[in-house]
Amino acid sequence: VQPSTNHSSSKSDREQRIEYLTKIPRSVNLESLQNGYLFPEISTRESEYSRRNPHARLIKLGIGDTTQPIPDIITSAMAEQALALSTAQGYKGYGPEQGNRELRRAIAETLYQGMEVKENEIFVSDGAQCDISRVQMLLDSSLSIALQDPTFPGYADSSVIVGRAGRLNAGSRKYKKIVYMKCEPENNFFPNLSKTPRTDLIFFCSPNNPTGSAASRQQLEQLVEFAKANGSIIIYDSAYAAYISDESPRSIFEIPGAKEVAIEISSFSKFAGFTGVRLGWTVVPEELLYANGYPMIRDYDRIVCTCFNGASNIVQAGGLACFSAEGFGALKRTMGYYMENAKILVETFESMGKKVYGGKNGPYVWVHFPGLSSWQVFNQILERAAIVTVPGIGFGPGGEGYIRVSAFGHRECILEASRRLTKVL
Numbered sequence: 001v002q003p004s005t006n007h008s009s010s011k012s013d014r015e016q017r018i019e020y021l022t023k024i025p026r027s028v029n030l031e032s033l034q035n036g037y038l039f040p041e042i043s044t045r046e047s048e049y050s051r052r053n054p055h056a057r058l059i060k061l062g063i064g065d066t067t068q069p070i071p072d073i074i075t076s077a078m079a080e081q082a083l084a085l086s087t088a089q090g091y092k093g094y095g096p097e098q099g100n101r102e103l104r105r106a107i108a109e110t111l112y113q114g115m116e117v118k119e120n121e122i123f124v125s126d127g128a129q130c131d132i133s134r135v136q137m138l139l140d141s142s143l144s145i146a147l148q149d150p151t152f153p154g155y156a157d158s159s160v161i162v163g164r165a166g167r168l169n170a171g172s173r174k175y176k177k178i179v180y181m182k183c184e185p186e187n188n189f190f191p192n193l194s195k196t197p198r199t200d201l202i203f204f205c206s207p208n209n210p211t212g213s214a215a216s217r218q219q220l221e222q223l224v225e226f227a228k229a230n231g232s233i234i235i236y237d238s239a240y241a242a243y244i245s246d247e248s249p250r251s252i253f254e255i256p257g258a259k260e261v262a263i264e265i266s267s268f269s270k271f272a273g274f275t276g277v278r279l280g281w282t283v284v285p286e287e288l289l290y291a292n293g294y295p296m297i298r299d300y301d302r303i304v305c306t307c308f309n310g311a312s313n314i315v316q317a318g319g320l321a322c323f324s325a326e327g328f329g330a331l332k333r334t335m336g337y338y339m340e341n342a343k344i345l346v347e348t349f350e351s352m353g354k355k356v357y358g359g360k361n362g363p364y365v366w367v368h369f370p371g372l373s374s375w376q377v378f379n380q381i382l383e384r385a386a387i388v389t390v391p392g393i394g395f396g397p398g399g400e401g402y403i404r405v406s407a408f409g410h411r412e413c414i415l416e417a418s419r420r421l422t423k424v425l
Ligand SMILES: Cc1ncc(COP(=O)(O)O)c(CN[C@@H](CCC[C@H](N)C(=O)O)C(=O)O)c1O
Pocket: 039, 062, 063, 064, 065, 126, 127, 128, 129, 130, 152, 154, 205, 209, 237, 239, 266, 267, 268, 269, 275, 279, 280
């Protein structure tokens, strides 16, 4: 369409609105992204339902967003840091792009005890979502990837954006250059590595979002062995590790040899309620070397310094307070609250004869509705019970026929949702 000068009424609205076109072609990578990113799509459906049913009391168990207040000791640390900025002696400008030393040390000493993870291997950030994209920038776009199927959509979508995924096969809803490692009840949600082709990168989330499955020590040993045998790198997301209640490893670095093949990305969002505060970290071990022997940590440091100016000093003060005895104790109580919610949801769906997974090592339950598409189930539960969930297909083709239900809600909402579900499903 050329820039239009006359505005005859016969032209369509859009044509009339187009006054001027640049000569810039759209990125072919962004063109090959499937419709919208999953979570804004859920929000759109939520708003559309509320517009149609203005008096309905919508219960939101879709997006995994925390709901319980952050403990005072943590918010006071942030408030104190914020107020100090208005004093001559307390004012601080740019901090180290890699994060404040005391916070890096607290993360290393609290969460990586005995794993020989050093504070300089920890890069504090504004969240795991952002770090997933920074790790994507670090790694050449020609490198091949494998993903769990189903899994958090951020890995696939950021791979598409950097041009690593190839074109989308509309029929199978799979990207041609991604290896999908099926994770389902039949294989205890762990891929059959003997049948998995070699890829350069292996994204692995444990506890997994959305299935809630935490890989066992033996499984992670297999994964590290598999990566070592193939010269691959594991990009391990431990955003939900604090919810693990059994003896499953909380970090890939609990596995001997993992420091030579893995990067770990994690977050304060789920264990500290920092979803809106924004704080995460990534561990890049010094032992992780490219094929040419160059240490990857140096390139990641370069990416962080070039593309990120460091996490907020106010937020980092809050992050540090999370690791105080009082802070961590209070956060554990909040996580216990969410896990009680998960137990109520598991019992609700089981009482309805549904196969339910997860809810033990993570704040999501994964419910199977054989014979129905996940969007059909999503719509049924929304329209009949005014409850928002997430359709499993949004996490990959392996999610079809499932829905994910978040336990992050207020207790009264979880109990009301339980009552409604048993009535309408
Ligand atoms: C496995 C895993 N890794 C990273 C993240 C994001 O962590 P971050 O908050 O950036 O530190 C999440 C958050 N996922 C939630 C929030 C999604 C909605 C948010 N807009 C987003 O797209 O991240 C969900 O699955 O409902 C995750 O599950």
